[in-house]
Amino acid sequence: MDTQLLLGAEAIALAAIDAGISGVYAYPGTPSTEITEYIQQSPIARQKGVHSTWATNEKTAYEAALGMSYAGKRSLVCMKHVGLNVAADAFLNSAITGVNGGMVVVVADDPSMHSSQNEQDTRVYGKFAFLPVIEPSNQQETYDAIRYAFDLSEQQNLPVLFRVTTRLSHSRAVVKQQPPREENILNPSKEKRKWILLPANARNNYQQLLEKQTTLSSLSEQSFLNKTIAGNGTKAIIAFGIAYNYVMEVKQAENLDIPVLKISQYPLPDKLIKEFADKYDDILIAEEGYPVYEEYLKGYFGNKKFRGRLDGALPRTGELSPDVVAKAMGVESDAFRNIPSIVAGRPPMLCQGCSHRDVFDALNAIFSEYPEQHVFSDIGCYTLGALPPFNAINTCVDMGASVTMAKGAADAGLHPSVAVIGDSTFTHSGITGLLDAVNDKSAITLIISDNSTTAMTGGQDSAGTGKLADICKGVGVKESHIRSFVPLKKNHDENVIILKEELEYKGVSVIIAQRECVQTASRKKRQESKK
Amino acid sequence: MQTNIIIAGVGGQGILTIASIIDLAAMQQGLQVKQAEVHGMSQRGGAVESHLRISDSVIYSDLIPKGKANLILAIEPMESLRYLPFLAPDGMIVTATEPFKNINNYPDEQAIKDEITKTGKHIFVDAENLAREAGNLKAFNTVMLGAAANYIGISKEALEKAIESYFSAKGEAVVQLNIKAFRLGTAAI
Numbered sequence: 245m246d247t248q249l250l251l252g253a254e255a256i257a258l259a260a261i262d263a264g265i266s267g268v269y270a271y272p273g274t275p276s277t278e279i280t281e282y283i284q285q286s287p288i289a290r291q292k293g294v295h296s297t298w299a300t301n302e303k304t305a306y307e308a309a310l311g312m313s314y315a316g317k318r319s320l321v322c323m324k325h326v327g328l329n330v331a332a333d334a335f336l337n338s339a340i341t342g343v344n345g346g347m348v349v350v351v352a353d354d355p356s357m358h359s360s361q362n363e364q365d366t367r368v369y370g371k372f373a374f375l376p377v378i379e380p381s382n383q384q385e386t387y388d389a390i391r392y393a394f395d396l397s398e399q400q401n402l403p404v405l406f407r408v409t410t411r412l413s414h415s416r417a418v419v420k421q422q423p424p425r426e427e428n429i430l431n432p433s434k435e436k437r438k439w440i441l442l443p444a445n446a447r448n449n450y451q452q453l454l455e456k457q458t459t460l461s462s463l464s465e466q467s468f469l470n471k472t473i474a475g476n477g478t479k480a481i482i483a484f485g486i487a488y489n490y491v492m493e494v495k496q497a498e499n500l501d502i503p504v505l506k507i508s509q510y511p512l513p514d515k516l517i518k519e520f521a522d523k524y525d526d527i528l529i530a531e532e533g534y535p536v537y538e539e540y541l542k543g544y545f546g547n548k549k550f551r552g553r554l555d556g557a558l559p560r561t562g563e564l565s566p567d568v569v570a571k572a573m574g575v576e577s578d579a580f581r582n583i584p585s586i587v588a589g590r591p592p593m594l595c596q597g598c599s600h601r602d603v604f605d606a607l608n609a610i611f612s613e614y615p616e617q618h619v620f621s622d623i624g625c626y627t628l629g630a631l632p633p634f635n636a637i638n639t640c641v642d643m644g645a646s647v648t649m650a651k652g653a654a655d656a657g658l659h660p661s662v663a664v665i666g667d668s669t670f671t672h673s674g675i676t677g678l679l680d681a682v683n684d685k686s687a688i689t690l691i692i693s694d695n696s697t698t699a700m701t702g703g704q705d706s707a708g709t710g711k712l713a714d715i716c717k718g719v720g721v722k723e724s725h726i727r728s729f730v731p732l733k734k735n736h737d738e739n740v741i742i743l744k745e746e747l748e749y750k751g752v753s754v755i756i757a758q759r760e761c762v763q764t765a766s767r768k769k770r771q772e773s774k775k
Numbered sequence: 776m777q778t779n780i781i782i783a784g785v786g787g788q789g790i791l792t793i794a795s796i797i798d799l800a801a802m803q804q805g806l807q808v809k810q811a812e813v814h815g816m817s818q819r820g821g822a823v824e825s826h827l828r829i830s831d832s833v834i835y836s837d838l839i840p841k842g843k844a845n846l847i848l849a850i851e852p853m854e855s856l857r858y859l860p861f862l863a864p865d866g867m868i869v870t871a872t873e874p875f876k877n878i879n880n881y882p883d884e885q886a887i888k889d890e891i892t893k894t895g896k897h898i899f900v901d902a903e904n905l906a907r908e909a910g911n912l913k914a915f916n917t918v919m920l921g922a923a924a925n926y927i928g929i930s931k932e933a934l935e936k937a938i939e940s941y942f943s944a945k946g947e948a949v950v951q952l953n954i955k956a957f958r959l960g961t962a963a964i
Contacts, residue, residue, distance in 0.1 A: 249798050249808060274814060358813070382835075415811035415826075415837035416798060486837075493836035566840040580842035581859045584890045586882040588853070590785065592821035593877070628819065702814075 250419045252412035255383045256322075256350055257282035259390030262424040263346075266317035267295030269305035271672060272701035273324030274359040275413040276352035280322055281704075292427065298698075300707040301643070301672040302327035306334040306349070313347040313403075314439065316431030318394055325353040325364050330643065330673065332369070335403075339373040340441055340449045342401040344433040346394035350406045352413045355533050356563035359410075359700075361623070361640070363561065365533035370405045370510060374453050376460050377510040378469065379407045379485035383417040385508065389469060391422060396463070400456065409532050411563065412486050457511060464513040472520060475503035480524035481573070482507060482517070484537060487530035490569035498575045512537065525549055528557060528572055532564050593628055599759035600626040602731035603664065603693045604636040606739040610747060618658060622646040622674075624666035625700045626693050637664060644673025650688040651681040660747040663690045668698040671708035675715060678752070682720040687750045689743075693731070695761035703764050716754045725753035732759065776806075777830040778928035779839040780846045781861050783854040785875045786818040790850060792916045792941075794825045800929045800937035801829045811837040820877050822857055829928055846926045850902070850919055851875045852887050859894065868897040869923040869964075871915070898922060898964050905959045914956035921960020931961060 250258060257279045260268065270280040283289045284296045295312075299305035302323040309321035321331075328335060328351050335349065351369075354360040370377035378393050380386040386408065393404040437445045464470055473492075480503045483491040488506045495502060505520045507513070521527060521541070529538040529552035538552040551557040557572045558564065570576055594601050603626070611617040621627060621637035622645060629636040639649055646663035647670075654661035665674050670692050681688050692712055698704040708715060716726050727746060729739045739757075746753040780797070784790040794810050801808045811826040826839045841860045849855030849870040862868070868891055874884055891897050900922040906915040917938065924931050938957055942950045 247802075249802055249810075251812075278814070411811060411837050414814050415809060417809050417834075417837075418802060418807065489835040489837065493840065496833075496835065497840070565838050566836045570840065577840075577842055579864060581862060581894070583859055584856050586886050586890060587856045588878055588880045588882055590820075590822040590854075590878055592786065592819035595819065625819065700819075 247418050247420045249416050250383060251278055251414060251416050252383050252386050252408055253278035253352070253414070254282045255387040255419050256390055256406070256408070257286070258419070258421065259387040260320045260348070261286055261289050261294065262422055263391045263394045264318055264425045264427045265294060265320050266345075266427045267309070267312050268320040268322065269295070269299050269309040270322040271299050271302050271305055271327060272698045272704045273327050273352075274701055275354060275410040276322045276324045276327070276350065277701045277704070278413070279350060288424075298705050298707070302331040303334055306331035306338070309347055310334065310338050310341075310343070313343040313345040314433050316345045316433070317428045318346040320348050320350065322350040322352070324360065325351055325366050326360060326362065326642070327351070328366060328369055335369065336373050337441060338403050339375050339453060340446055341439050342449070343397060343403055344401070344431070345428050346397040347403045348390065348393045348397060348406050349403050350408065353407060353409045353533055355409055361642070363533065365536055366405065366407045367510065367536050368534065370407070371536070373405070374457060375402055375405050376400070376463070377405045377407060379508050379510070380412070380469070381486050381488040381506065381508055383412070383415070383419050385469070386412065387419045387421070389508070392468075400460065402456070407485070409486055409563070461511045461514055464509045464511060465516055467509040467513070469508035470513050470516060471506050472516070473504040473506065475501045477502060478524055479526040479528075480504070480520065481528045481530060482520070483530045484508070485532050487532050487564055487569070490564055490566045491530055491573070493566045494570045494573050494575060498570075500573065500575070502573070507537075517541070526551065528552060530558065530564065530569060530572070591631060593631065594625060595762050597762045598625070599695050599731040599757065599761070600629060600693050601634075602733060602736065602739070603691060603757045604629045604634040606731070606736060606743055607662070607664070607691070608634065608636055609736070609740050610743045614660065618653065618661065620646040620650040620653065620661070620663045622663075622665040622669045624669050626664060626666055629664070643669055644677055647674045647677035647688070647690055648680065650690070651677065651684070651686045654686045654688045655684070659687060661688045662747065663688060665690065665692055666699070667692055667694040667696060667708050667712060668706040670712070671706070671715070675719060678716065678721070678754070679719045681752045685751055688752055689746045689749070690752070690754045692754060692756045694756050694758040695764070696758070697761045697764050699761045699763065703761060703767065712756050721752050721754050725749060725751065726756070727753065728756040728758060730759055731757045776928060777828070777832075777834075778846070779844045780827040780848060780927065781839065781844045781858045782825040782827060782848045783858050784823060784850040785854065785877065786821050786823045788850050788875065789916050790823060790825055793848065793920050794827055796920060796934065796937050796941050797827055797829070797927060797929070799941055800933045803937060803940070804929060804933055806831055807834050809834045809837050822854060824858060845928075846923060848919060848923045850916060852884075852891065853882065856887065856890055862894065866896065867926045868894060869919065869926065870897070870899060871902040871919055872899045873903050900960065900963055902960070905963060906956055909956035909959055910952050914952055917953040917956040918960040918963075921957035922964050924957070924961050925964070
């Protein structure tokens, strides 16, 4: 079969197409976006009619994938780590229902928070839900493990959680393809007891899920993903997921004869772990993310033979690297240069000509008339309004929180209480908060900085394009307080007046500041010039 | 045989084009490749880098260990210095001379040149003028690839072949422009 150079994310996508999926459901989020994009651009997926349009948020994506599985077909759902918080209700309960067609849940974690607000470890969710978790170490293994995950899902009638991290998702390597297989036929489940989670059914299903754990653990014992690399001595390493690469890098470079146990499938293979751990006196636990299994293996009383992130052998936070792993393995090198002090930081910034710039300029101008500026903002390019020269926002917490935090602060008496949200984030998780504000008549001004795309992740379709005013009207915002302006320098004075009027209004007002993303505009221009 | 390369620049400068051409050349030579890149927030005008590793045997880590990069290929001079901890003691810096100033506290240009010179093996490339000579400023990255061609561990012929494959979809004129740019780069050192 073909070999190709693929990002980890693309290896997931290609493997899912070859494993016979009928649909992928996702909301864009770094570092998971490229999975769905690859499927959208794949001629084979298009020819097969694999569903691949973007969902409004991770919860709607998850439930649609579960529905496709109910109908008997294979589905893939993808998200970034914090996206699983949004989909958590569906996720945890899908462990209780189980699946019909194979369903794989890919979650891309972002240790070191390259493009995220936390570094939560999705493996904790796997334990929480009692579901099998697969955490591959490299791109080829990622490709192979996706096919395996779909088989595991169909054999065990459970969703399978597939965890990758930024480094694997955004790194390329040569991947060898397996022969593709057909999609499942339409075959909707007829087992009502399985899918109707009335307490009587749910108790029964939950019991079955718990009983399945022994089977899942024995599958981990036999899995090609878990293996021992022989070595000698009293010291050893248990390496989880991508941490295996760093351990092996150091082992190879330094010619270390140290035994390694590689784990890429959970629940833990208990026998394999016990047999390995019993042989050695000093065991480094290398995990990318939280010290989830280090804590478990150490136990409450703290078995000192296990070292890792908890005792400082490895850093407590952040992404692993070959260097921190080398240090933990006792072969640290200091033969490297420092960064000269003259090198200045170069943080990301809003693009020149970006519409958000004009929104923040207008906001800062109007706030100069008030004693204090409080602007609740949200997740997207416009979060960069936090940086100089704008310094325009006060909060960025989670998708949609700008609307509801502004509401809560207004309820507490803050005036003006202003929220700035992007169009895609608004439809993702802002609409319900706006309904709360309308029902409570909370005095907030919501600015939807509408560039008609999901810009930060590279310009994916935005669910509310062309519908935002109607959505606000439908939710109950008074038409006279649904305003709009075009965020351009030449309109600055006018825009400030509109802002002023709505900031003074003691009710819910929405200002839609619409102008196309400059990146989208230049992409369109390039495509047109090609034609 | 193993070559470790850091490609450095600013988000939007197109460092991934250089990486893709080297990847392709390595694959066409039957070599192993690992290439970690930066997507997401940093792409908005921030500092970006790609760790590119080529080998005739298995490559484990997607990241280059500190002190192990044979080459820093920078399309912006200050950015070449940001990754100095990765440079091997006898490693080479190939950098474009044109600064990209999208920050107010950009350091003194001469001071940057001095720091680069201090590191040891280095080549400054006037990529902007060479790209113009090739016929299009967009060939800037291919000029830089040409200038670094001696330090990649892949023959110039193999790199040219990869340039042809990479740009073939854009037509013969674009292929020829980039071959010319590549050769101007190789001749400049």
